[in-house]
Amino acid sequence: MNKRNGTDFFDQPIVEQARTLYLEGSFMVAIRYYGYKVNLYLLNGEYIEVFYNHKEDKIERIAPLDYTHSRMKFYADQIRISSVAS
Template sequence: MIHSQKFNSLALKDKLKTLFLQGSFVVSIRYYGYKINLYLLNNYYVEVFYNHKLDIIEKVQPLEKNHTRMKFYSDQIKLPGDLAI
């Protein structure tokens, strides 16, 4: 199990490896030119920002529970309200 702070300190390729081996895909959204995939890793959510125009993953980061993007995700699916992010 990897905590969000340790996850955030990993190199991009190691974040992706950890996420794809241990995480669970939840949903994807379109957001300001990005396709953002949301994953559940242990007890927090992680976003993968894919720039389709450049065909690259630009960043991978834990999602803060109070971020405004939470509305975009919750409009598509019901996220557990008691899940610690």
């Protein structure tokens, strides 16, 4: 996914991943999921979730969207997501 200078997006440090999403990605929607605010971005045709922990005031994880996860129902209420998986 998103090779840049021979480096995979997910091999980059989390700070670089966040910067790339902010500058090059398209913000789609935000949901609340347990203790997180999860921002969904579209980057180069792939959906990516950013898990922000309010209590810690930090991004804890950036991961490709898992189309089989129960979080999908929260996204489906707000936007239409198409994938190769569907």
